[in-house]
Amino acid sequence: MFHAKKPSSMNGSYENRAMCVQGDSGLVLTTDPKPRLRWTVELHERFVDAVAQLGGPDKATPKTIMRVMGVKGLTLYHLKSHLQKFRLGKQPHKEYGDHSTKEGSRASAMDIQRNVASSSGMMSRNMNEMQMEVQRRLHEQLEVQRHLQLRIEAQGKYMQSILERACQTLAGENMAAATAAAAVGGGYKGNLGSSSLSAAVGPPPHPLSFPPFQDLNIYGNTTDQVLDHHNFHHQNIENHFTGNNAADTNIYLGKKRPNPNFGNDVRKGLLMWSDQDHDLSANQSIDDEHRIQIQMATHVSTDLDSLSEIYERKSGLSGDEGNNGGKLLERPSPRRSPLSPMMNPNGGLIQGRNSPFG
Amino acid sequence: MTMNYPYEDFLDLFFSTNTDTLATAASTSSCGYSLNDLDIDWDCDFRDVIESIMGDEGAVMELETESVPMLHGQEGLCNSASTSLSLADGVSVEEPKTDESKGLRLVHLLVAAAEASTGANKSRELTRVILARLKDLVSSGDRTNMERLAAHFTNGLSKLFERDNVLRPQQHRDDVYDQADVISAFELLQNMSPYVNFGYLTATQAILEAVKYERRIHIVDYDITEGVQWASLMQALVSKNTGPSAQHLRITALSRSINGKKSIAAVQETGRRLTAFAESIGQPFSYHHCKLDTNAFSTSSLKLVRGEAVVINCMLHLPRFSNQTPNSVISFLSEAKTLNPKLVTLVHEEVGLMGNQGFLYRFMDLLHQFSAIFDSLEAGLSIANPARGFVERVFIGPWVANWLTRITADDAEVESFASWPQWLETNGFKPMEVSFANRCQAKLLLSLFNDGYIVEELGQNGLVLGWKSRRLVSASFWVSRELNQ
Numbered sequence: 001m002f003h004a005k006k007p008s009s010m011n012g013s014y015e016n017r018a019m020c021v022q023g024d025s026g027l028v029l030t031t032d033p034k035p036r037l038r039w040t041v042e043l044h045e046r047f048v049d050a051v052a053q054l055g056g057p058d059k060a061t062p063k064t065i066m067r068v069m070g071v072k073g074l075t076l077y078h079l080k081s082h083l084q085k086f087r088l089g090k091q092p093h094k095e096y097g098d099h100s101t102k103e104g105s106r107a108s109a110m111d112i113q114r115n116v117a118s119s120s121g122m123m124s125r126n127m128n129e130m131q132m133e134v135q136r137r138l139h140e141q142l143e144v145q146r147h148l149q150l151r152i153e154a155q156g157k158y159m160q161s162i163l164e165r166a167c168q169t170l171a172g173e174n175m176a177a178a179t180a181a182a183a184v185g186g187g188y189k190g191n192l193g194s195s196s197l198s199a200a201v202g203p204p205p206h207p208l209s210f211p212p213f214q215d216l217n218i219y220g221n222t223t224d225q226v227l228d229h230h231n232f233h234h235q236n237i238e239n240h241f242t243g244n245n246a247a248d249t250n251i252y253l254g255k256k257r258p259n260p261n262f263g264n265d266v267r268k269g270l271l272m273w274s275d276q277d278h279d280l281s282a283n284q285s286i287d288d289e290h291r292i293q294i295q296m297a298t299h300v301s302t303d304l305d306s307l308s309e310i311y312e313r314k315s316g317l318s319g320d321e322g323n324n325g326g327k328l329l330e331r332p333s334p335r336r337s338p339l340s341p342m343m344n345p346n347g348g349l350i351q352g353r354n355s356p357f358g
Numbered sequence: 359m360t361m362n363y364p365y366e367d368f369l370d371l372f373f374s375t376n377t378d379t380l381a382t383a384a385s386t387s388s389c390g391y392s393l394n395d396l397d398i399d400w401d402c403d404f405r406d407v408i409e410s411i412m413g414d415e416g417a418v419m420e421l422e423t424e425s426v427p428m429l430h431g432q433e434g435l436c437n438s439a440s441t442s443l444s445l446a447d448g449v450s451v452e453e454p455k456t457d458e459s460k461g462l463r464l465v466h467l468l469v470a471a472a473e474a475s476t477g478a479n480k481s482r483e484l485t486r487v488i489l490a491r492l493k494d495l496v497s498s499g500d501r502t503n504m505e506r507l508a509a510h511f512t513n514g515l516s517k518l519f520e521r522d523n524v525l526r527p528q529q530h531r532d533d534v535y536d537q538a539d540v541i542s543a544f545e546l547l548q549n550m551s552p553y554v555n556f557g558y559l560t561a562t563q564a565i566l567e568a569v570k571y572e573r574r575i576h577i578v579d580y581d582i583t584e585g586v587q588w589a590s591l592m593q594a595l596v597s598k599n600t601g602p603s604a605q606h607l608r609i610t611a612l613s614r615s616i617n618g619k620k621s622i623a624a625v626q627e628t629g630r631r632l633t634a635f636a637e638s639i640g641q642p643f644s645y646h647h648c649k650l651d652t653n654a655f656s657t658s659s660l661k662l663v664r665g666e667a668v669v670i671n672c673m674l675h676l677p678r679f680s681n682q683t684p685n686s687v688i689s690f691l692s693e694a695k696t697l698n699p700k701l702v703t704l705v706h707e708e709v710g711l712m713g714n715q716g717f718l719y720r721f722m723d724l725l726h727q728f729s730a731i732f733d734s735l736e737a738g739l740s741i742a743n744p745a746r747g748f749v750e751r752v753f754i755g756p757w758v759a760n761w762l763t764r765i766t767a768d769d770a771e772v773e774s775f776a777s778w779p780q781w782l783e784t785n786g787f788k789p790m791e792v793s794f795a796n797r798c799q800a801k802l803l804l805s806l807f808n809d810g811y812i813v814e815e816l817g818q819n820g821l822v823l824g825w826k827s828r829r830l831v832s833a834s835f836w837v838s839r840e841l842n843q
Contacts, residue, residue, distance in 0.1 A: 049570065052791075070571075137794060144798040150597060151559060151590035154639075158589030159545045162631050166538040 037078050044132060046071065047082065057087045089129040460495070461504035465725070467492050468511050472721045475519060476766055482523055489516050501741060503732045506750060511725065514759035518766060535752045541584065543752035546745050548586075550738055552807050553731070553831060556823040557675045557705035558587040559803060560833040563796045565669050566594055568701035574606045574666035578697075580690050581673060581682065582611035585628040592632075592641045607636070610646040610660055614653060614686065622649060653686035655693045668699040674706040674778070675831045677757040688781070695786055695838045702787065702836040706778050708822070708829035709761070720765040728758060730828035737808045779820065779834050789819030790835040797821065 028038040039047075050068040054060035062079035471488040474481050489512060496509040535543075548554045569575045577588075588609060595605055609632065613625040629645040636643035648659050662668075672691065674682055694702070709720075709727045731754070739746045775781045783789070792815070800813045800821050816822045820834030 140795050141798050144795050145802060147594060147597075148559070148799055148802050151562070151593055152555070154593035155548075155555070155558075155586060155589045158586060158631070158635050159541070159548070161635060162584055162586075163538065163541050163545065165627070165631060166536075166541050170536055170538050 039082060041132065085125060089126040464495060464504060464508040468508060471515055473718055476717045485519055489519060503736050503741065507729055507732050510755045510758045513755060514762040517759050518762055539752050543749045546749045547753055551734055552803050552811060552823065555803060556800065557673060557831055557833055559590060560796055560800055560821055561671065561703040561705055562587060562591045563799055564703055564835045565591065565701055567793055569667050569669065572605060572667040574663060575669065576608045576666040577669045577671055578610045578694060579671045580612055582625060582628050585632045588632055589635060592636050592639060596639050596641045604642055606642040608644050610648050612648050612650055614650045616653060653683060653689060655690045657693050657697055668697045670694045670699045670702040672704045677760050698838055698841055701790060704778055705831060705833045707831050717766060724761055724765060726828060730825045730830060734810060734825040737810050782836050786839045787836040788839045789817060790837050791818055792821055
């Protein structure tokens with residue numbers, strides 16, 4: 001099979017040759033007087049996978065390979081000779097493996113071919129195998145890159161969903177606690193009457209909707225604080241994760257230098273954080289209005305306070321004196337529903353699917 | 359690049375004869391104060407000891423930022439007395455930087471506290487005193503890496519101390535973080551460091567390769583926590599399979615009632631989240647929750663379907679509800695092996711597995727590990743960054759405390775083998791090779807983060823992520839050695 005081919009045909013474009021015919025089984029056969037099997041890249045790939053599954057070319061036998069591959073029309077004869085060639089050609093393959101890891105993820109085709117050419121006893125048919133292998137590796141690297149991006153994004157979306165759920169549960173619990181305490185009567189400090197609270201509570205608050213919380217905030221500083229803190233805390237994190245803030249530069253959290261080789265989309269989909277140091281101790285740099293907002297969230301530990309404050313500053317909240325709750329939740333930029341696809345300027349999150357999540 | 363460090367040498371530096379000096383110096387109150395008076399001039403007590411250590415061996419510990427591989431430096435020192443002497447001269451002549459000397463002092467105190475709290479020379483009073491002093495010196499809002507690290511370790515040790523010695527330990531309010539905060543911190547950590555995703559993505563890639571031609575996939579997950587790992591697996595399956603060739607995914611998650619109701623509820627919640635996610639992307643999926651009453655696992659608790667490919671997934675590299683006692687892991691792996699899994703993935707931290715080396719050794723190892731982790735975070739985010747502080751407090755602090763509890767556990771629970779891969783190797787598992795694609799992916803993942811992370815091969819069948827010269831987390835792949843009926 002291989003020795004009959006001219007070297008020029010080893011460019012992977014088997015389908016273009018007029019003398020090839022694709023049979024019912026999916027195998028590509030030549031239309032010579034004596035039909036021969038063409039080992040296409042895909043078929044060879046399946047062969048290699050099957051061999052790998054069986055523990056390598058030395059352990060695999062044509063029979064077992066045939067069984068594992070499960071390709072109709074493939075006979076033992078085909079496999080016998082292909083396996084023999086593969087075994088002969090396998091030796092230099094090992095060098096590729098080491099070569100590529102030593103040099104980093106981009107094994108240059110030139111290096112590999114040079115390596116190959118220098119090995120003694122190379123026959124053209126093995127050269128063809130080598131070339132195929134090289135192409136396969138490069139193709140694989142590109143695939144890996146693409147897949148990694150998609151996988152990380154998928155993971156990010158999933159994280160978002162569990163975060164939301166956790167917030168909702170928390171809000172629910174606190175709401176339950178609040179109503180229970182209110183019912184008891186004396187549980188609340190401040191000016192909350194039980195009736196006013198239950199009126200204010202209303203329907204279970206969705207962490208993303210503002211009006212109920214605004215109402216609540218007017219009244220007290222206990223449970224509402226908890227809800228406020230968590231909701232806007234997490235909402236702010238979301239904002240950062242999805243990169244709504246136009247002012248943020250495209251810097252992956254913690255990464256000092258941008259990597260031009262990797263897709264921008266990955267970083268955009270991930271947490272953005274500027275490298276600015278926020279000096280927590282220098283409180284004098286905070287505006288008074290922000291300080292009032294911070295002081296409201298009294299039950300939170302001081303560090304988390306500062307965290308909230310930093311998030312606030314970043315998202316550009318404006319505040320005015322005196323108005324308590326509302327401004328914690330005011331946002332100049334329009335809210336984005338967290339259930340819509342994660343922001344990705346290059347297109348859909350998951351290719352080929354139209355409803356990524358929710 | 360090799361990553362080995364001479365622990366024996368390192369221990370000698372500290373504990374050859376100086377331990378007694380350390381213990382007796384404080385207890386005999388050489389400066390004339392009583393132990394209960396916390397105004398002891400600690401410098402007076404310890405400086406002599408510290409200087410004697412430094413003078414004898416010429417050891418300069420730099421656990422500050424960017425200087426994790428201190429043992430590498432000391433390798434040279436230990437080998438020749440002459441070198442150490444000359445270095446000792448150098449050290450005593452010039453005034454050490456305040457930060458360095460403080461860092462050094464903190465480490466000494468931590469080790470002293472650790473040692474005082476366990477082992478043959480156990481002394482409750484001494485431990486209490488040293489811990490009090492440590493608390494004075496550090497807080498988790500401090501400026502330097504070393505101080506913060508020391509703060510977390512101090513807290514962890516204090517909790518241990520209270521657990522063992524105080525009748526009614528007060529529950530510190532700041533200890534209990536709600537689930538939402540923990541998840542936030544976890545997400546932040548994923549974005550700060552490849553530590554989490556290295557384990558998940560490497561394992562997932564290996565799984566995908568192993569089940570490429572299977573119609574039904576059944577994953578048995580030892581400790582699923584939030585199930586984050588499976589989001590990317592589902593996405594990969596969905597984008598690979600179009601049309602009728604969709605592969606069906608089934609996940610069985612284990613929970614152990616020993617770990618409490620909260621862990622059981624968490625596993626159920628994870629199931630709901632995963633089911634919802636799978637539905638949203640169109641992946642055929644079903645979830646089963648296998649409740650175990652004890653740490654022992656038996657395959658009869660699982661529901662198996664004919665013709666499915668079983669994959670065993672064992673993630674041991676992140677803090678969990680449970681303590682993941684070695685016996686429970688062993689029971690799980692031994693039993694699961696009988697299912698003839700297509701693949702067994704194991705991800706574990708490179709910490710403190712050598713049980714018969716004693717508590718102190720494991721403590722130092724733990725200190726190194728977290729020191730490396732802190733350094734790796736520092737490289738990306740400065741110490742003042744609030745996100746980092748948040749992650750440290752909510753996530754890493756409890757993680758340290760959890761680990762400290764594990765390494766002080768009874769001997770019965772402590773691992774007696776060098777590492778999990780070693781255990782698997784000698785208990786009927788065969789290594790499974792790591793693919794080219796997996797190696798590529800790991801390197802790509804690292805390229806998203808700061809320089810300093812490296813990935814190495816771990817034998818034939820694994821990859822290990824490290825920060826500079828310290829190994830952090832390893833992923834390895836196995837199958838059963840024999841086919842079982």
